[in-house]
Structure formats: C-alpha cells, structure tokens
Amino acid sequence: MAHYRLGTMLFPPASCPRLVVKIGSALLVDPAGAVRRDWLAGIAADVADRARAGQQVAIVSSGAIALGARRLGLPRGGRASLEDAQAAAATGQIALSQTWAEVLGANGLTAAQMLVTLDDLEDRRRYLNAAATLGRLLQLGAVPVINENDSVATAEIRFGDNDRLAARVAQAAGAEGVMLLSDIDGLYDRNPAQAGAMHIPEVSRIDARIAGMADDGSASGMGSGGMVSKIEAARIATSAGVALAIASGRIERPLSATARHTIFLPEKRARARKAWLAGRLTVKGIVQVDAGAAEALMSGRSLLAAGATGISGAFARGDVVAIEGPSGPIARGLAEYDAAEMQRLLGRRSDEHEALLGYVPRAALIHRNHMALL
Template sequence: MTDAVELSPTRKSIAAAHRLVVKVGSSSLTTSKGALDQARLAALVDAVAARVDAGCQVVVVSSGAIAAGIAPLGLRRRPRDLATKQAAASVGQQALAHAYAESFARYRRTVGQVLLTADDVVRRAHYRNAQRTLNRLLTLGVVPVVNENDTVATAEIRFGDNDRLAALVSHLVGADALLLLSDVDALYDGDPRGGGASVIREVTGAGDLDGVDASGAGSGVGTGGMASKVEAARVACTAGIPVLLTSAAQAGRALGDADVGTAFAATGTRLSARRFWLAHAAGARGRLWLDDGAVAAVVRRRRSLLAAGITSVEGTFDGGDVVELLDPSGIVVARGVVAYDAGELPDLIGRSSHELPAEQRREVVHADDLVALR
C-alpha cells in the first residue's frame, strides 16, 4: 500500500507526537539470507533522524541481534538451536549497536544501547530503573536503541517478544505514539500473501477486528508475526497510546504525516506506572476464579475482591504476588496483588466476612491493587 490515506485524528496525533517509540522487526533489517542489511538500517535511521531533527524524542526498539551475528560467525542461515542463537546474539548485539551508532553519527546523533529481558519489566524495581534510564537518555538528546537481551533471555528468543516489549517501553517512557514497522505495509483482514485480503486502515476499537485473521501474516525471518503486533497495539491503545502499523519501507511517511499503514486509536486513558505494570507487565503467579457477583463488583464497580466471591484457586503464590482474576467462563477480567498465600485461600473462599475470624476479614485483592481488563 503506497497511496496516502486521509489523516484521521489518530494519524494527526501520531504525526504531532513529541515522544515516539519506533519498533522495527528482524525481517525489515535483514537480507534474503537472514544477515544484517546495512542499507535497510541506514534507511530507517534516515527517517528517525529526520523526526529527531524536527524536535521529537525517539526510542528505537530493534530486533536483529541474532541476524547481525550470522555473518561474523560464518553461519549460512539463521540458527535454530538455542545455544547457537544465543551465540549469534552475543556477537550480533555488538555489531548491531555499532551499525546504529555509525549510521546515526551521520546526523551527529549519539546512540545508547539498552538491553532488556522480560525480568526487567516484570520486576517492579527493575521496571522503575529502566524507566529512569530511558528518560534520562532522552533528556540528554540520545537516541536509545532497545533490544531484548537475547544472549540470556531464552523465552524471548523462542517467542519473539519485541512487539510486546515495544508496547511496554512506550508506556515506560510516556510516549505519545508507537510505530510498529515490519515487512507488511498494513493490517489486512486475512493473509495478504494469499490474495483477496483487504486493508484495514483505521481501528477505533476491538469491534473493528472482529473476524480478522492476523495469524498468517508476516515473514519467516522474524518471530513475532502480525498477531503479536495486533496484541502489542491493543496493549498500547488501552493505555492511551495510539499506534501506527506499517512497513519499514514506509518509515519516512510513517514518521512524517503518518498517512500510511493502519492506525489504531487510543481506546483507554493513560494509566499510572504501577497500574500499567499490574495490567500488562507483571508476571501472574496464579489465578482466582470468580462468581458473577464478584465479577460485577471488580469490573463494573471497581470494588475490592472479597473471599465470598471466589469459587476456585489455581497456582502457587504468596501474598504480594500478582494473580489473574477470571469470570465463570474462564476469561481474564482483571489482575491484582493478592493479600494471601495460595495455601490460605481454600478455607476462605465462598465465605462472607462475618463468617471469618477477624484476622481473615481483609480483602483478598484490594481495589487499590487491582486493574480491571474489561
């Protein structure tokens, strides 16, 4: 898709954003053999530098460390086994950082490398540290280049989490918008490689995605796929951050008038760092199943969860851990910090407060430590 589209309010807000997160996938930075493509990287830097020169602060979330290690290690293709992937990432992280530093140097811009693992956004203290570091880099005029630490983060290598990482980083830095760049020019209502699929230009709410099959779109080079990009867009939008999804080949226009690709409107309000962490970053250690009355209290009335509304407990967790709250059909409707250990709850669930000893009448999940997801 190359024709310009009408500038909706969402696109105008993205074009006017003062602080942006730009995520680029491996497939957009690699050659047909899977190695790092210096020309593609330079084209991306050209577009980002133009936006920075216009007064915008930009964080780049970049895949490509494993690809950058392929040539130096003499590999013929992207490795499949974990140990070789980690070795390629170890070598490639240096090569990728050097490539970005050299390319941004053409515009007299300094680059800072920030390597993160899931642990850095799951653990609250690490989350705050990452937030402070990124904000300081931006105020110093540096372009942070964020990547998963693939050398040690095994889950990220297996599942390709950079799309989700970009959404989390967007909230970490208080971004005004998120750009997701890949090898597909927009979101389609089916796999565009099979023909007959139509472009979805604007997404104003979850209903616009009803019947959309994003599972097949994407390349074989990256590991995220279109489904992970749609999920990353959902996470960002529900936190008040609009998203533009398009191809890296359209980076100039995406970072300019935002008149390409698919625009996702912000559907929620900006959450505090703690509430966003609870909703999207923290790792859940267990699950609590609720009856309909408890779901109504937690989701619609934003009340604390009491033991009387719990029907079942799943998982091993301690008081202070994050748990998911499920409705009777098994849908996760909220997340929160539980006040009891898993072993304490079976004797409490289903019982009203007046049936319990005084020391056990506190809320299972207090409203201040709870985020509704519906």
C-alpha cells in the same frame, strides 16, 4: 510546527513528545544476513529530523540474531535451537549496536544501547529502574536503541518478539505513540495473500473479531512474530493510553513518508501502576470468580472472598495474579494473601475471616487500587 501522522491521528511534538519505533529483522537485515545500510541511514535521518522538531524517539531494534547467525555460519538464521539463538545474539548484538551508533552519529545523534529481559519489565522495581534510565537518556537527547537480551533469555522467560517489547518500552518511557515498522502495511481482515483481503485502516477496540484476523507467521522467516504478536502489542499499548501503528518499512524514509497503515486508537490513559499491571505478560496464579463477583469487579469494586470460587498457582502476597470469571479473563492485580491463605477464604463471608486466619484480615483478596481491568 511539524506534525507526525499515524493513521488518522496527528502527533505534534507538543502533544506527543516521545515515540517508540520498532524495526523488524526483515527490514534491517537482507536475506544474506547483511545490514541494509542505505535504508537504515534513511531511518537515522528521519529520527534526526524529528529530534530537531522537538520529538524524542526511542528505537526497538531486531536483527542481532540474524546478524550473528551470518557471522557464525548457523543454519535457519540462528533459530535452529535456543543455544544457537543465544550464541547468534551475543555475536550479532555487537555488530547491531555499532551500526546504530554509526548511522545515528552521522546525523549528530548519540546512540545508547539498552538490553532488557522479560523480568526487567515484569518486576516492578526493575521496571521503574528501566523507566528512569529511558527517561534520562531521552532528556539528554540520546537515542535509546533497545533489544531483548537474547543471549541470556530462555524460552520460559522472554518476550519472544520485539512487538510486545516495543509496547512495554513505550509504557515505561511514557510515550504517546508506537510505530511497528514491518514487512506488511497493517492489519487485513484475512491473510493478505488471500484474494479479496481488505486492509483495516483504524481499530478503535481490540475484540475477538480483530484478534481473529491475525496470522502468526513471519513472512520473512527471520523474525519471531507475526500479526498475532502485533495485536498483542497493540493491546498492551492501547490499554496504557498509547496509540500504536503498524506500518510498512518496505519504503525509503518510512518515518517521514505518508503510506497506508493501521492505527490502534488508545484507551483512556491509566494510572502508571495499573497500566503496568495490565501490560504484564506473566502472572503467578489465577483466581476464579463467580458471575456476581465478575460484575462487581467490572463496576470498580474490590475482589472479596465471597465471590471467589477457586485458585491455581503458587503465589505469595504481593504477587501479580489473573482474575477470571465465567466468560474469561477480567483483570490482573496484586494478591493480598498467599495462595494457601486465599484457598482457606474462598467463598467465605468477611466476618468469618479472622477465625479462619488467626489474625485480623485484610479488606479484600485483591483491592481495586491494586487491580487493572483487561
């Protein structure tokens, strides 16, 4: 049986039937704005090898803006303004999807294009629809090629980088592994351009020390994310029970080669709804709690009004809100009340709620069944 090694972990098809591979703009497009066709053909051959071994692969592909900028003659790789980026994406996406269809087709594989926006994966119903489409395409033997729909995304409602998109796609697809192919071979304890920088082969827990190693620059100038976005992607993936590797794509056949990289080990796989909550990038409001409530939440309790000290934001019942304690973020969950009602209940005992609301109250501000700890 073929095994696929990500860092120190093995992914045989039997235990890792699905893998998401993210390819950055700097790997797919050369400095002149042309597709690196030979390198991409090697990726397609790798995917075909994995498909024959029984593994299903989805691809999150950057490159539309870079390709479109060349065709339209736009400055700064099409990133001089939001309008330029949208125009470049609309033009480049056609070329990008055609290229993927050709290189995958040459290996007997069918490409399927999926363009998504942030709202498609943040709204629960749309998320489930996207997950169903991904699942069916993979079952049919197609290779989904996914990108953010940059032609309509705005600065306020977008992923902003395909690292985090890849992590969310892996969650939606039920994948066990994500590989971020980039122009760097993993995480270093400082900017790798600095003398003495040490490569980190494995991360078992993303804490402040690990986050502090990140650099938010994009070395190529084409992409939109640096190491900061990759660590954020790793946080989303690992909290959903998905392993994530950062590996260099500056080699031929990177999916079959053995090279140095960093793997972020997954946490215990969460229930689907809670994993979706933990991986969200946006919330409608924030609920502040005291130290006692924070401790109760960490032990698996629901959030009661007596431990809530403040709220911010305009949200309705059922919206996703963040919960923050004295030391920072604790959890995300679905609000059982709208903001105005929750404001009236802050700090009040449960036996006071009916008189304050005028109806029989719910059991908690945010129930533990609809909450995901961070």
